[in-house]
Amino acid sequence: MNILQATYRAMHKAIEKLEQVPELLLIDGNRFKPYKKVKHCCIVKGDGKYSSIAAASILAKTYRDEFMKKIHAEFPHYGWNRNKGYGTKIHREAIEAYGLCLYHRRTFNIMPGAKPLTQK
DSSP, X not given: OOHHHHHHHHHHHHHHTOSSOOSEEEEESSOOOOOTTXXXXXXXXXXXXXXXXXXXXXXXXXXXXXXXXXXXXXXXXXXXXXXXXXXXXHHHHHXXXXXXXXXXXXXXXSSTTOOEEOOO
């Protein structure tokens, strides 16, 4: 699954958890995979135009940063406290040295044939 499809899946899962069915979804960007029969509007640079999109963006980044700190404590050699999941040189070198762990996406083919690392 590529990053765009993963984004759609994550958004759909978030929508499913809402107690009320939204009347309109404001999507920050230029694409969205329609969710059931809920209307949506894609807005390029929407975080600079709508405070609700900006707030959602801040919440998502804050959540991601906290999650990266949490998994850094479990697998510190990947440097997730600094790279926040981006494939920096240090991160790629750690993958070469330690292999992949359960948090790495296999679909990126980071290291073909790499064995998963299951413990520190």
